[in-house]
Each structure stands twice: as structure tokens, then as C-alpha cells.
Amino acid sequence: MGDSVASVDSPGRTTDVDFALVGHQESWRAAADVLGVLRGPERTPLPDDEIRDILPWIPPRAVCHVDVGSIAGAKARGLYIDSFISPDRLEADYIRENIARVRAAAACAIRAGAKIVSLGGFSSILIEGNFDQLPERHETVFTTGNTLTVGFIVQGIEKMCALEGRDLRRSTLLIVGATGDVGSGCARCLAPLVRRVLLSARNVDRLRRLAAELEADGVEVEVATPLQQFSAQADIVICAASLASPSLLLGRIAPDAIVCDAGYPKNLSPNAEIPGARVFFGGLGQITGGLRFTPDFHGVLNRHPFPDVVQGCLLEGMALALERRFEPFSQGRGFITQERVDEIEAIAARHGIRLAPLYNADGPLWPAQATIGSALGSRESASISSTDFTG
Numbered sequence: 001m002g003d004s005v006a007s008v009d010s011p012g013r014t015t016d017v018d019f020a021l022v023g024h025q026e027s028w029r030a031a032a033d034v035l036g037v038l039r040g041p042e043r044t045p046l047p048d049d050e051i052r053d054i055l056p057w058i059p060p061r062a063v064c065h066v067d068v069g070s071i072a073g074a075k076a077r078g079l080y081i082d083s084f085i086s087p088d089r090l091e092a093d094y095i096r097e098n099i100a101r102v103r104a105a106a107a108c109a110i111r112a113g114a115k116i117v118s119l120g121g122f123s124s125i126l127i128e129g130n131f132d133q134l135p136e137r138h139e140t141v142f143t144t145g146n147t148l149t150v151g152f153i154v155q156g157i158e159k160m161c162a163l164e165g166r167d168l169r170r171s172t173l174l175i176v177g178a179t180g181d182v183g184s185g186c187a188r189c190l191a192p193l194v195r196r197v198l199l200s201a202r203n204v205d206r207l208r209r210l211a212a213e214l215e216a217d218g219v220e221v222e223v224a225t226p227l228q229q230f231s232a233q234a235d236i237v238i239c240a241a242s243l244a245s246p247s248l249l250l251g252r253i254a255p256d257a258i259v260c261d262a263g264y265p266k267n268l269s270p271n272a273e274i275p276g277a278r279v280f281f282g283g284l285g286q287i288t289g290g291l292r293f294t295p296d297f298h299g300v301l302n303r304h305p306f307p308d309v310v311q312g313c314l315l316e317g318m319a320l321a322l323e324r325r326f327e328p329f330s331q332g333r334g335f336i337t338q339e340r341v342d343e344i345e346a347i348a349a350r351h352g353i354r355l356a357p358l359y360n361a362d363g364p365l366w367p368a369q370a371t372i373g374s375a376l377g378s379r380e381s382a383s384i385s386s387t388d389f390t391g
């Protein structure tokens, strides 16, 4: 496989790589599309069974350059490095193999001289406590990007409530994956704004510790592992569990609940029976100062119904690079606070990185807003690519 997939010119140690984004594909369709671009349009697409056979043999590598612009005039240059973790190998059984892949991807970013690396999806495991797994770092710093992700999840919930005419202060909030870095950050930011909080994950001791922290601030909290055990129905749900595939069946929630699926891979099972719920994909932001992939991976790496939408975790590294703040903004697990969220949101906003228009598997949630958003996005992108990124 090695020579049938081209890679970006093996970047040597240079000083012009501001950031690196480490990611992996969420589905076989996405993986096939990435391979299609790498192989080039002149080659016949590989059949699905061949893609499943070869993907586990592709070593982590840089697949494209990424140029990002700021509405304040700054620019930053980076690399997208795919760890080529197979979409069906995210279970615990493959953890050693996957950590080795993320380590290799991180080493690739360090060799390229990236000043900051955002670790997307599963890759964040490398700095959510497993610091001993990080390769020798030189000047490169790492961030999980989870603080900006929390910011966009919370903004999404607030926007949904405003658009649906719901009063956040009267709501019961359920967080699935509540003790994780993203889940606990959302809990800290939203708990003071709602009537009651329901926290769910598998480890009850960790749930109780988080509940005690929130209760000390006067929040009404209930914890449970099986979702059916909660005494109340949730009006607002955040799904932020690390699941290997979309397998979450929510069960008993309010019939018209607002549900934010922030998982990567997605948490919600297609079989979840929540017909009246308003579901949206959370944690996503939109770049309005220009984004370019070379070779052109637009719509392949960022598969969203709006232009220049990217996961919050990857956007955090880009925002910090535009700000020239090369620091490990989000590291460890359980340190995300409202103050840190405010800080990274202000940095992102200064460079035109804002909450993405809301959508779910069926498409944009508000068609009118989608049209305006798309038109504005493409107009801005077009003018930016022809002015800021030429030459």
C-alpha cells in the first residue's frame, strides 16, 4: 500500500508549520474518500473490501497542508496528519495499537516542527493523563482542544433554547459521559444555569466526585449509570461519551428534549427512539477568515453541510496558532472551567472562528438560516482564497 497512496511532501523540520491537526476518520465512507483524494482522480476508486483490508496497514502520515486565515488579518499554516485508525477498531481491544498510531502521528507533527498540535477524537487520550506516551517533544506543545469544544457545545445549547423558546433556567440537563473531559467541562459551565443536573457514565465513584463538586456550589444533582434510573426526565441532553460507534439509546427523556450529540464517533444510535427530540451535532465551529487544504480535501476532511466547519478540538489549535499563543491550553482531564472557556472563546472570536450553523443527520436545522450561512460562507471563502492565500 505504501507507494499507492501519495503523502504531502514529507515535511522536514521547518519553521513554517505553525500547527498540526491529528485526526482519524469516523466512518468507512470518510476513510474511502480520504484515500480517493490521496490516490488521485486518475485512479479507479478502490472497492470497499479492499479499503477495509489496506487501511490498517497505512502508517500515520501528513496528508495535506492547511492554511487558515483570521478576520483580523493573521494567517497560520499547518498540516493535517491522519493516524489512519480504522473506524471499526476504536474499541478497548485495540487501545494499544491505537495509542501507538497516535504516538506515531504526534511524532510526525514534532518532526515537521509544528509549534502546536491539536489532538482530535480518540487522539486526545495521549494528553488526557497518559503523558508518558508522548514522544520527545522538542518545542512542540499539545492541546486536546476540549475547552473550545465545550464552549461550542454550550453555545449550541443556548442557541437551540433561544430558537425553540425554551427557558434554560427551568430545564433538567442530562450529560452522558459526564465525568469525561468534555462532559465535566459542560457540567461546570451549564450547571449554574439550569434547574437540575443528571450525570451519567459507567464509573459511579467518579460520578459521585463530580456531583459533590457541583453540589458544593448549590447545584441540584442526581447520578445514575443506567439512564432509566433517573427520577426525572431530561429536557436538555448532552451526549459526550467516548463510544466506539453510535450505540447510545437514550430511553426516557422529555418527548421534545433538545439533544446535543457531541461524540466523535457520534454517540446516538440510529435506533434511538426519540422521534420528537430536537437533535443537533455539537462542538463544531466555523472559520470565517478562510480555510484551504492542499491538496484539496474540502468536504472530505470536514464533512458538514456548511463551508469551513471544523470540530472544536481541531479549531482550538488553529485559533491559538492565529493568536501566536503556542501553549498547551487543554491538557489532562477535568480541568475545564467557565473562565478557561471564556478565554478560548474570546481568542477564537477575535479570529472569526464562531459557532457553526446547527445541523443533524437530516441536514440543517433551520433551512432559512442555512441558506444565509452557506451563501455568506462561500462568499467570504471565495474572496479570502483569492486575496489572502494567493501567491
Ligand SMILES: NC(=O)c1ccc[n+]([C@@H]2O[C@H](COP(=O)([O-])OP(=O)(O)OC[C@H]3O[C@@H](n4cnc5c(N)ncnc54)[C@H](OP(=O)(O)O)[C@@H]3O)[C@@H](O)[C@H]2O)c1
Pocket: 120, 121, 122, 124, 128, 145, 146, 149, 176, 177, 178, 179, 180, 181, 182, 183, 200, 201, 202, 203, 204, 206, 240, 241, 242, 243, 262, 263, 264, 265, 282, 283, 284, 310, 311, 312, 313, 314, 333
Ligand atoms: N465535537 C467535537 O469537536 C469533539 C471534540 C472533542 C471530543 N469530542 C468527543 O467527545 C467525546 C468525549 O471526549 P472526552 O475527551 O471527554 O473523553 P473522556 O475524557 O475519555 O470521557 C469519556 C466519558 O464517557 C464515559 N463513557 C465511556 N464509555 C461509556 C459508555 N459505554 N457509556 C456511558 N459512558 C461512557 C466515560 O466515563 P466511564 O468510563 O466511567 O463510563 C467518560 O465520562 C468523545 O467521543 C470525543 O471524540 C468531540
